Amino acid sequence: MKLIRTAVATAVALGMAAPALAEEATVTPYGKINVTYQMTDDSSLDGSEVKSNNSRFGLKGKAKLSDSLKAIYSLEWQVDTTDKGDSSDDHIKARNQIVGLAGNFGEVIVGRHDSPLKKAQGKVDLFNDIEGDIKTLFNGEVRASNFAQYTSPKFGGVKIKLATMTPSKGAAETDENDFGSASSISVEYSNDDWFFAIAQDNDVSGIDTTTTRFTTQYKIGSFSLGAIYNEHDNGTIDEEGMLFSVAYKAGDHTLKLQTGESDELAVDKKVSSIGWDVKLGKATKVFAFYTKSDDADNNDQSWLGLGLEQKF
Template sequence: MKNVKAPLALSLLAALSAPAIADVNVYGKANVTVQNSDEGEGSFTEIKSNASRFGVKGSETLSEESGLKVVYKLEWQVDMSDAANSSDDHLKSRNQYVGLQGGFGEVLIGRNDTALKQSQGKLDQFNDLEGDIKNVFKGENRMGDSITYKTPKFNGFQVIGSLIAEDAADADNGYSAAVTYGDKGLKKSAFYASVAMDSEVKGYDVVRGSIQGKVAGVKLGAMYQTQEKVDGSESADGFLVNAAYKINDYTLKAQYQVLEYDADKDDKVATSVGVDYKLNKNAKLFAFYTMQEKDETTDNDYLAIGMEYKF
């Protein structure tokens, strides 16, 4: 079987590099931590692969005159830590879509992050780690059976919309929409801001507002969110604030997030602090501590060191 896989892989790479496709990029990220985890039943040491991934993305120009392009992305998540003979799935699908891009904007069909998830930009300082905002807030969804539309940018503004097809006779379509302003990398604008909403997406309705900018060299971010189940239960609202400050090759980070329920249900709180050390443009070492308060008697604590490499 191994002798068959190698030629297949080489054939796939050869096909992707064919002249018919004008732009092909193979990319990925390896992110691994060694951490001490305490999830209420005692602490233990583990090695975690934090959404490590690889993918292929690119485009082909269909018309030079109109600028119309076919765009595509095929991305998979890879588990780099568990044993090869474990029962866990070591390869999981992430964003995978095909679409058209032109003067009208961009239309993508397939599996994709919802408009609400995309609206946060790069605000989350602990993305893919234990302090990821998805561990407290609903709405960080990647949905199959979806159609995503992005308008061109007008004076810094952009509108994003997602339709998630019901995919069953007894289900309802889901909708996600966002309006964003500025550059999420904060390179072309002084700040980035967005408002977004989900309607009947993974059983929840969500409204979210986010803003991020720099003040005296400190990157500051804030988010406010309301959420409830589509049946009107488990209504809650919460907020997030964070900061990051760069000193030479070091970046110091802190993030605080809370979600308060209207009904008799325990609030959720997450507090994270960390430091990144930049080795070069694509590689960094980092360390973090995250405490999650799940209820009055249970706290989850994580202390980790790790490395990330992007290619």
């Protein structure tokens, strides 16, 4: 924990020592709208719906402070594009919202952000944001508040992230819920064909919890092969899960297959998905998917959907 705090403090000190240059900050709007028409089959719902899948919008930018230092910032929100127009508090939600400094020393950010362990999934999850998302299988998919992170420069393809934060869950009004009582660390390696990451959370998902994740993805020709191993120890029970994904790209078409099993969120839970993406333009795609989920308690569910995603 002391190492994380020292790294963050050093990066901030470097930024404060740099002379400022009078240059206007840049701001860029961005986002995506992802909507599906899908049919659901489970014990509580058997019908169809139009669903917004983590559609979002945001602003990001930077400001040059010197030849070797810049300020960075972003504000992002999730929006429910299929909201019925009522007063639901879920219509707009905060996502990653940070400010920080970047330079030769690396990068330091503070605010609200995905933990290093969550980001260590890379691009292995081929059904991110829809029903087959790995958050339905694994612990560790945490967007933390009261968050500070140092990211090292990349050396030989290796990058290290050190973060400290307040636990996302746990008893209120305890010393353990103070900022800095939870930590997350990851080591990532990447080149043109291979991505590998190892990460660990300590007390991020609750007091006395440890989550460990190994991720790898390899590209060979038109194929991308990926795997994630996830282990969660809550101090009493040590649970684990595995996920495998395969994507085949042919021109503007991508065929996807993904399957995983875990005991972390339900006993013997299995989630399998198959999908087909078609790019209509640089920022536009249509897609279809089928996802099936079941566990030892006979909670069987399936979804069949057709979607459209537009980025901007």
